[in-house]
Amino acid sequence: MKLLSLHDTLSRKRQEVLPSDGKVFRFYCCGPTVYGPAHIGNFRTFLVQDLLRRVVELSGIETCHVRNITDVDDKTIRESQSAGISLADFTAGWTARFHDDARALNILKPHVEPGAVQHIPEQITLIETLLASGHAYCSGDGSVYFKVSSYAPYGRLSRLDTRELRAGAGESANDADEYDKDNVSDFVLWKTRKPVDGENYWESPWGEGRPGWHLECSAMGMKYLGESFDLHAGGVDLCFPHHENEIAQSEAATGKTFARHWFHNEHLMVDGSKMSKSLGNLYTLADIMERGFGPGELRYALLAGSCRTKINFSMERLQEAQGNLQRLAAFIAKLGGSLPAYDELCRLAAAGSLDTGPFLPVWEALLEDLNTPAALGQLFTVLKPLEKALAAGSLKEEEMDAARTGLAVIVQAFGWIIPEVADEAGNAADVPVEIAQMAEQRWAAKQEKNWQESDRLRDELAVAGWTIKDTADGYEVEPSRQ
RNA sequence: GGCGAGGUAGCAAAGUGGUAAUGCGCUGGUCUGCAAAACCGGUAUUCGCGGGUUCGAUUCCCGCCCUCGCCUCCA
Known part of the structure; x- marks a missing residue:
């Protein structure tokens, strides 16, 4: 079976996605910072990573998926304080909300979901290793910094050399807590305790404080996936400095390649620019649902664009998603029977006996760098003649079986939430009495060929939605429909 | 200023050195009292602009214009 090949940020080439140990594909995704509800741009990233995982698993490869929760940083501390509750309670609440949203969007749960607070000892150990090998130094105030000049390959991922970093950083880089760095491009591994941190500090060999924000991913990634693992994913913005720093601190500590493959997805745009609170163009899943759309439509829309290009979000995209999902639902309903479930498909794939049948071109488009727009193009090309044949009743039983399995692979790879097809019985129950009565009156008028009255009632119903x-x-x- | 992504029909969006997938929209038709829904058909001689290479370029090379992102917390 053909395997997924995916663009690698570091080499800028397409590489096959393969488990280095020949068994389990081990990958790490930078997760959310839990200080508020995740927005749909965050979810684009988690959705793309979910697609990646599904395609790998449907290729018959077992995975180990680690995605962290950042539960201590400036924002979580600040927001928990203004909410007047403990950091732990505060982040637990937003973590639960994140889980609810992710579940609604049909995102598979990672196998391990570590939090930074639960891994302070691992982070301290990593700092000790870096200090011992001369890659880090203590500053006068009890903070510890990574010495970028001690790690020659620094900047390879983002293609920024240290000179450029210095030039570009501008004049505003003098964060009050970082005055003691030897060099502006050095980054903090351990932040000394400050009054604004309140009770949020931990003991360390360098005094009270907390880990720097890049450290948790290195420490937890290596703990759960090994010092060297298969792939590391995140949004493009994390490329620099986050991932660059992760590579530096991990590889300086171990002398081994940290991640073999770097996968970055592009951002979601709204109104032609990046989503941000200050621009007021930030949507959460709840906002989308208030506008009458469901998580299924959001999932479809966010995966309809290529993960390597920016997509501009709009309600029209959700509408389009709605129509396409309904078309799929109608086809599946007419096909009859039930589509094989995700786990069943993975088992078949692992055994080498999964056949995508007529949907092979769709599947192969996905294997080419997760090219979802091409896959959707292929899908509708494949679907059209099948829809016709089905309507004409000319599809043989074995052809219907092949279609069921093949389409199931596509539906499961995308993780689509297929809506219920409205049937008369199910629908009637949801119609309010007065609407049903108006509809009945209109039908009576129509039977009497009183077109004027029947059209009037139809218009009135339309106004009522x-x-x-x-x-x-x-x-x-x-x-x-909207 | 440096690094990166991108400019393809009304919108969205694939793609290839040999002559433009697909979805939405729009439009004609079938159906209908008229609609809606559904179905059938139409909808880019052209791929930001100007050069070059080639038998042939949207696809390769050079220059230019424009948009967006990163360089500071960020999915």
């Missing part, structure tokens, strides 16, 4: 569809022997009432 309901659409009438006349059928061969009656009518249906449905909520209008």
